[in-house]
Amino acid sequence: MMKNVLLICICLFGLVLPLSAQKMDAKDILDRTATAFRQAGGIQADFTVQTYAKSTLQGSSTGAIRLKGEKFLLDADGVKTWFDGRTQWSYLANNDEVNVSEPTPEELQSINPYALLSIYRQGYHIKLGKADIYGGKPAYEVILTASNRKQDLQCVIIYVTKDTFQPLCISMTQKGGNSVAIRITSYKTGESYNDNLFIFDKKAYPTAEVIDLR
8 A cells, every 4th residue: 555655646746836925834835736736737757766664775666657637647666557537457567467446535545646735634743844955956845744643654744846836755654664755857747638548458458367356
């Protein structure tokens, strides 16, 4: 489940909303980021994911995603995933098989791109961090800390550009200390995608075994 969270939440690509003259607080920044994301249209982005076990790097991978509202096409770590808003298809290249499912609302918390954008409204304390630069760009650091120590996701740190509210990096720490850092390496917005892009095409994978888990 956490792997899905880490790979899908990189969809936090907020774009061009002008920065107001008033002083921003942590909630303002996340609200603007969420609004920018919803208004961005079709999004295409590349990212890197680094996993850590109590600060020790365990692995690194790259991926790409195309997103239209709640629909997405994700290609990462040898797995290609389509989601059309209801049905999810996950193709495992090594096994030449595709798993079909209809995620429940609870399961969508780990795959829905909007999940992390609204997580601060559900049991998290939020505050601004001290960092004002990330990757050489002026940025806000927003820190979300779980109010319940039993929650799986205990801490989320988001670095957001000050001019466009585009997240640059998302760091997430689980209960137990394991963490993941997702860094956006490139992105485009305003892309036009046909809805068929987010549906698995059996003709393109004629030898794949389809495993229906619905």
